[in-house]
Amino acid sequence: MTALSLKNLDIFYGRTQITQAINLEIQEGESFALVGESGSGKSTVLKAIAGLAPEWTGSITAFGKPRGHGIDQNFSKTCQMVFQDPYGSLHPRKTVDAILSEPLSIHGIGNQNERVEDVLISVGLDRKFRFRFPHQLSGGQRQRVAIARALVLQPKLLLLDEPTSALDVSVQAEILNLLKRLRREQNLTFLMVTHNLPVVSFLCDRLAVMRHGRIVETADVAQLKQGALIEPYSRELIDISATHAT
Amino acid sequence: MANVQSWLTDDSPDSRLQARLIRLYRISGALARNPLAAVGAVIILMLILTAIFAPIVATHDPLLQDLTKRLLRPSSAHWMGTDELGRDIWSRVVFGARITLVIVVLVAVLAAPAGLLIGAVAGYFGGWVDRLLMGITDIFLSMPKLILALALVAALGPGIENAIIAIAITSWPGYARISRAETMTFRNSEFIAAIRLQGASAFRVILGHVLPLCTSSMIVRVTLDMAGIILTAAGLGFIGLGAQPPLPEWGAMIARGRSFILDQWWVATMPGFAIIAVSLGFCFLGDGLRDVLDPKSGENH
Amino acid sequence: MSHPLLAVENLRVTFPTSRGPMDVVRGISFSLGRERLGIVGESGSGKSMTGRSILKLIRSPGTVTADRLDFDGIDLLKQTEKAMRAIRGARISMVMQDPKFSLNPVMTVGEQIAEALITHQRLARREVRERVHAMLESVRISDPQRVAKLYPHEVSGGMGQRVMIAMMLIPEPDLLIADEPTSALDVSVQAQVLDIIDDLVRRKGMGLIFISHDLNLVSSYCDRILVMNSGRVVEECKAGELRGATHPYTRALISAVPRLNETRDELPVLDRSAWADQ
Numbered sequence: 043m044t045a046l047s048l049k050n051l052d053i054f055y056g057r058t059q060i061t062q063a064i065n066l067e068i069q070e071g072e073s074f075a076l077v078g079e080s081g082s083g084k085s086t087v088l089k090a091i092a093g094l095a096p097e098w099t100g101s102i103t104a105f106g107k108p109r110g111h112g113i114d115q116n117f118s119k120t121c122q123m124v125f126q127d128p129y130g131s132l133h134p135r136k137t138v139d140a141i142l143s144e145p146l147s148i149h150g151i152g153n154q155n156e157r158v159e160d161v162l163i164s165v166g167l168d169r170k171f172r173f174r175f176p177h178q179l180s181g182g183q184r185q186r187v188a189i190a191r192a193l194v195l196q197p198k199l200l201l202l203d204e205p206t207s208a209l210d211v212s213v214q215a216e217i218l219n220l221l222k223r224l225r226r227e228q229n230l231t232f233l234m235v236t237h238n239l240p241v242v243s244f245l246c247d248r249l250a251v252m253r254h255g256r257i258v259e260t261a262d263v264a265q266l267k268q269g270a271l272i273e274p275y276s277r278e279l280i281d282i283s284a285t286h287a288t
Numbered sequence: 289m290a291n292v293q294s295w296l297t298d299d300s301p302d303s304r305l306q307a308r309l310i311r312l313y314r315i316s317g318a319l320a321r322n323p324l325a326a327v328g329a330v331i332i333l334m335l336i337l338t339a340i341f342a343p344i345v346a347t348h349d350p351l352l353q354d355l356t357k358r359l360l361r362p363s364s365a366h367w368m369g370t371d372e373l374g375r376d377i378w379s380r381v382v383f384g385a386r387i388t389l390v391i392v393v394l395v396a397v398l399a400a401p402a403g404l405l406i407g408a409v410a411g412y413f414g415g416w417v418d419r420l421l422m423g424i425t426d427i428f429l430s431m432p433k434l435i436l437a438l439a440l441v442a443a444l445g446p447g448i449e450n451a452i453i454a455i456a457i458t459s460w461p462g463y464a465r466i467s468r469a470e471t472m473t474f475r476n477s478e479f480i481a482a483i484r485l486q487g488a489s490a491f492r493v494i495l496g497h498v499l500p501l502c503t504s505s506m507i508v509r510v511t512l513d514m515a516g517i518i519l520t521a522a523g524l525g526f527i528g529l530g531a532q533p534p535l536p537e538w539g540a541m542i543a544r545g546r547s548f549i550l551d552q553w554w555v556a557t558m559p560g561f562a563i564i565a566v567s568l569g570f571c572f573l574g575d576g577l578r579d580v581l582d583p584k585s586g587e588n589h
Numbered sequence: 590m591s592h593p594l595l596a597v598e599n600l601r602v603t604f605p606t607s608r609g610p611m612d613v614v615r616g617i618s619f620s621l622g623r624e625r626l627g628i629v630g631e632s633g634s635g636k637s638m639t640g641r642s643i644l645k646l647i648r649s650p651g652t653v654t655a656d657r658l659d660f661d662g663i664d665l666l667k668q669t670e671k672a673m674r675a676i677r678g679a680r681i682s683m684v685m686q687d688p689k690f691s692l693n694p695v696m697t698v699g700e701q702i703a704e705a706l707i708t709h710q711r712l713a714r715r716e717v718r719e720r721v722h723a724m725l726e727s728v729r730i731s732d733p734q735r736v737a738k739l740y741p742h743e744v745s746g747g748m749g750q751r752v753m754i755a756m757m758l759i760p761e762p763d764l765l766i767a768d769e770p771t772s773a774l775d776v777s778v779q780a781q782v783l784d785i786i787d788d789l790v791r792r793k794g795m796g797l798i799f800i801s802h803d804l805n806l807v808s809s810y811c812d813r814i815l816v817m818n819s820g821r822v823v824e825e826c827k828a829g830e831l832r833g834a835t836h837p838y839t840r841a842l843i844s845a846v847p848r849l850n851e852t853r854d855e856l857p858v859l860d861r862s863a864w865a866d867q
Contacts, residue, residue, distance in 0.1 A: 079775045080746075092485055115487035123485055131478040135500045137307050144496075145486040170300035173307040178299075181632070191482065210631040210802065215845040215856035222855070237776055240847035244856065267850045282776050283849055 043105060045070040045199055045231040046091070051100035053083070053090050060086045061255040064100070068248075070198070073225060073232040075242040075263075077279065078252035084235045087252075088201045091233070092123050104199060119149065122192035126204040128184035132176040138162075138187050139172045145195050157194060164227075165190045166220060182213035189220065193228070200225075202234040206241065218244055239283040243267055251276045318580045325576020331569025339386040346379035350536050359552045369554040372544065377558050380536035384559065387537045388566065391452055391521045392514050398456035400510050403463025408498045410464070411471025412490065422468070428461040434523055441529040448537070451530040455520050459513065466509055470502045504581040511574035515567035522563055538563050594764060594796040595621040595643065598657035602638045602820075605650050613638050615820035621764075625790065625797040627807030627828070629842075630817035636800045639817070640766045643798075644681055645673050661763060679709040682757035684786075686769040688749030692741040698752050699737030705756045724755040728785050747778035751785060758789055764796040772801070783810050804831070804842055816842070 044067055051064035061083040068074045076084040089095035091102055093113035102109040104120060125131035132141060142158045151157065162169060165186040176184055185205065192200060205221070206214040222245060225232060236242060242249050243266060250260045251273065259273040269280050301307040319325050338345055347367065354374035362369040368377035410421040428436075433455075440454035474480060475498075483497055524530035525539025533540065538559040545556030602614040614635040619626070630636040642653045645665060658665045660681065668676065677683075685691045693701055702721045706712065712720070718737075725733035728751040741749055750770060757765065767786060771779040787810055790797045801807050807814055808828045816824035816839045824836040834840055841859045 079777060094481055094485070113484055113487070118485055118487040123482070125478040125482065127478060131482055133479040133483070133497055133501075137301075137304055139304060144483065144488070148487050148492070173301040173304060174299075175307065175311070188482075191486075195486065211804075211842055212631060212845050212859040215847075216858050218847065219855050219858065240849050240851060243849055243851035244847040244853070267852075269849070278777070280849070282780060 043070045044068070044103075045072065045105060046233060047101075047103040048087070048091075049101045049103075051087070051090065051098055051102065053086050053095055054097040054099075055086075055095070056097075059255065060095075061252075064257055066250060066257070066260075068231060068233060070105075070231055071229050072248065073234070073246040075246040075249040076233065076235045076252055077237065077239065077242060077249050079237055079279075081254070082252040083255040084252045085203055088123065088203055088233065088235055092121065092201060093117065115149075118145075118197075119195050120197055121199040121201065122195060122197040123201040123203065124185075124188050124192045124205050127208050128181045128188060129176075129208075131188050132184055132191075134176055137173045137175055138167075138179075141187060141191055142194050145191065149195065151195075161190045161194045164193070164224065180213075181209055182216060185209060185213075185217055186220070189217075189224070193224065196228075197230075199231045199233065202232060204236050204238075205234070207236065207238060214241075221245060239266065239279065251279065315580055319576050322576045322579060324572040325579070328569045328572025328574070328576060331565060332573055335385055335389060335566055335569065338382055339389045342382050342386055346376075346382040348376035348379045350375060350379040350383040351534050352376075359548065359555065361552075362554055368558040369552070371541070371555050372548070377541075377555065380541060381538070381559055381562050384536040384538045384541065384562065385566075387448065387531055387535060388518060388521070388562075391448070391455070392517055394452045395456045395459060395517050396510050396514070398452070399459035400463050400506060403460035404467045404499065404502060404506055406460070407464035407467030407469075408471050408494050408502055411468035412475055412494050412498055414475075418468075421464070425461045425464045428458065429465070431458075433458040434520060437520060437524060438527070438529065441524060446529045446532055448531040448535065451521055451524050454524070455517055458520075459517065462513070463506060463509060466505055467502045470505055471498050474498075474501060508574055508578040508581060511570055511577055514570040514574075518563060518567055518570075592659070592662050593620040593622050594661055595798075596657055596659040597643070598655060600639065600642060600653070600655040600658065602635070602642050602647060603652050603654075613820055614642065617815075617817070617820070617822045619815060619822065619825070621796050621798065623794050623796050624813065625787075625799060625811040627799045627801065627811035627814045628817060629801060629804050629807050629814060631802055631842075633819070634817040635820040636817050637768055640683065640768050640798060640800050643766065644677055644683060645670075646683075675709070678705060678757070678762065679760045680762050681764045681766065682760070682762040683766045683768060684750075684753050684757050684770045687773040688741065688746060688753050689773070691753060692749060694741055696740075697737065698739050698741065698744065702737070702752065702756045702759055706759050709760050720759065721755075724759045725752075727789065728752070728755045729781070730755075745778075746774050747782060750774060750778075750782050754782070754786060754789070758793075761793060762795065764798070765790060766798045766800070768800045769802070770799075771806070772803075779806075786810075805846070 046066070046068040048064050048066040051061060052059060053061045064087060076087060078084045086095055090098050093111070096111040098111065104117070109117060139158060142161060143154050146154045146157055158172070159169065162172060167183065167186050167190065171179065171183060179187065206217050209217060218241065224230060232246070234246060243263060246263050248260065248262055249266060251258045253275050259271060259276045261271055265271055271277055271280060295306070296310055296313040298306070298310065301310055319329070352375060357370050357374040358372055360366055360370040366376050366378065368381060371377055371380070406421055406425065410418040436458045437454040440457060441450050444450040444453065480493065480497060483493055521530055522539025522542065525537045526543040528540070528543065531537030531540055541559040542556045549556045597620065598618045599616045600614055600618070601612060601616050603610050603612050617639065628636045628639060638647065641647050643658070643665070645653065645668070647653050655666060660676070699721050702724060703717050706717055706720060721737055722733040725736060730736050730748065730751060736744065736748070744752065770786065771782050774782060783806070786797070799807055799811050808831050811828050814826055814828055814831065815822050816836065818838050824834055824839045826834060831843070834843065838859070841857060844857045845859060847856060
């Protein structure tokens with residue numbers, strides 16, 4: 043089944059057009075990356091899918107159901123998002139327990155205690171963290187809580203906005219491993235936005251390169267690994283990435 | 289005792305209640321370490337205790353007149369002397385603490401939540417809701433506080449209840465502005481986006497997520513404002529529009545002592561000292577709270 | 590030169606915390622000639638504190654102690670604040686991470702660069718303007734007259750960082766400390782900015798301390814590398830010899846980074862207990 047289908051998506055912010063004619067299809071269980079530099083519009087695509095950027099034309103369809111423009115309560119059980127900044131994505135005055143229980147309360151889901159404990163285990167957080175506040179957690183731990191929050195409603199599609207770029211190298215490795223494992227265990231579909239090509243190589247099956255609001259190329263990650271992308275801009279990105287490697 | 293101590297400093301709390309109590313404990317500890325704030329807290333505590341135990345702390349009946357004992361100097365029998373009707377000033381100041389406390393608490397309870405909510409709603413929604421609410425707020429803000437209070441009391445009639453209502457109506461706009469400004473700083477932050485994405489209604493977001501973040505600055509502002517509220521109430525009492533005689537309201541007492549301030553200075557200045565002390569107490573406490581609760585000075589609270 | 594440009598011995602930076610004094614830099618030693626030294630570490634390693642302590646930018650309640658902190662023969666530990674002000678900018682400069690936060694938002698770009706210059710030299714206004722334009726050109730800003738009149742929010746991130754570099758290098762210091770100079774920038778712009786730093790440092794024969802969390806980046810642009818962890822230097826090697834690093838932390842750091850041609854199913858994770866002594 044097609045998990046996500048974007049057709050001719052033009053996203054606007056006021057009078058500015060951020061993206062042009064985005065066309066994308068992601069199959070269920072696939073891990074897809076949107077790659078590009080800042081200003082390419084990739085994060086805006088995620089926001090439009092989530093409902094945080096409601097001014098768009100075209101169509102967004104998830105698991106066969108077309109999507110409205112704003113935030114949809116039902117959609118929130120199918121699709122959730124993990125944000126980039128572990129320091130900004132958790133409410134500073136709420137304990138981890140409160141952050142994880144609230145979505146369950148909103149949707150009237152019982153057995154909250156059990157669900158919270160389960161999700162904490164699945165992201166590798168010991169129960170001693172359950173009643174801490176965000177400022178008492180490290181960056182990696184906060185990001186685990188953010189992932190737990192996204193998973194507590196058991197969505198099928200996960201939107202990831204540069205989930206590891208604000209983390210230290212060693213912590214990034216842990217979180218990437220965690221994401222890979224979770225995807226396998228829960229058969230999740232990933233749509234990840236990043237500028238980091240090696241992360242795409244580790245975590246994703248296919249990718250699309252975006253530039254100035256358009257998709258420049260779509261390819262298999264296998265091609266990326268061999269440096270065999272076609273478009274000159276894509277090759278430029280690979281070159282820059284390669285100069286970083288020792 | 290040691291057990292309670294370790295429970296309150298536990299790194300890994302076992303429940304939400306414990307986590308909140310730990311946070312409160314840390315805040316009060318930080319507050320206690322600030323000398324001015326500690327002084328302020330002590331003064332306010334004394335105000336509260338004096339008000340509660342007024343009948344015990346006072347030496348005489350505040351309303352009992354004795355024209356043979358008019359305008360006596362402060363002495364061991366009358367610690368602050370007597371006023372022009374022979375009433376003991378110390379007892380009147382003590383019972384006046386009750387009036388002051390009632391005024392201050394009621395104004396805070398009426399004005400602060402209203403201002404907080406209006407500001408948060410305006411800041412969260414933006415657009416025409418914001419403009420409408422801020423327009424109303426601006427109308428109230430553009431009038432001088434004391435004049436507006438005067439006008440309201442003149443319209444409603446003198447008396448302490450109307451004074452409280454009048455002061456509350458002039459105070460809420462300031463709180464609305466603060467709460468709106470605070471809300472706007474994090475309205476677009478990721479944690480708000482995250483809870484919206486989970487299907488939270490605007491009601492839940494504002495009540496559960498926005499308001500808790502505005503309360504710190506609100507607490508500080510209200511505490512600092514209390515001094516002003518006391519002075520405004522005293523001002524209204526001074527003009528005769530606040531508490532009516534024979535109630536021992538401090539402002540009214542100063543007004544009456546005005547005419548003989550040169551020879552019998554204690555009649556006007558004793559209640560004046562009380563006002564100064566309590567205002568200072570609130571200012572120190574408010575400053576201390578700001579240092580402790582200000583998110584920029586330490587995320588640790 | 591008989592003495593190194595910078596000599597640091599047993600540098601210790603301590604901050605008081607509610608649990609007692611905490612050392613964020615624990616007695617590190619290194620020296621620097623007119624070469625490029627990279628200091629690599631993750632957050633909390635103490636690398637930024639090291640950079641700041643050289644410029645004596647660490648204010649109380651933090652304390653800085655060292656057996657030796659010499660810059661070009663000058664004992665920095667003994668310098669008064671007034672003397673340090675004469676050194677900062679003129680002889681040692683620092684480029685920081687995010688131009689959004691390090692440039693004054695209410696002054697134009699040209700004014701800020703000019704200020705950096707006239708703080709240390711008295712010059713006629715026209716000559717200041719010419720030097721500012723020349724400096725903007727040397728950081729590859731092609732339209733210096735126009736850019737000098739812009740405000741920081743009107744320029745892009747990459748350009749803002751180049752302005753920062755211009756500001757820091759216009760007084761022609763001997764030592765440049767760059768603290769994560771490209772972390773806030775796009776990948777494509779990073780290379781440009783680093784090339785500019787590299788070029789200027791080489792041309793003027795300056796010393797460079799490049800502080801970063803990115804091991805690969807540092808090894809491309811430096812001669813020598815120090816790897817820091819928890820306030821200590823765990824590895825010191827030449828940039829080209831990074832592959833042969835011996836300390837387990839360095840090796841773990843190198844292998845934890847995903848590669849473009851990634852074939853591993855799982856990334857190796859650091860076992861922090863191996864060297865943590867907190």
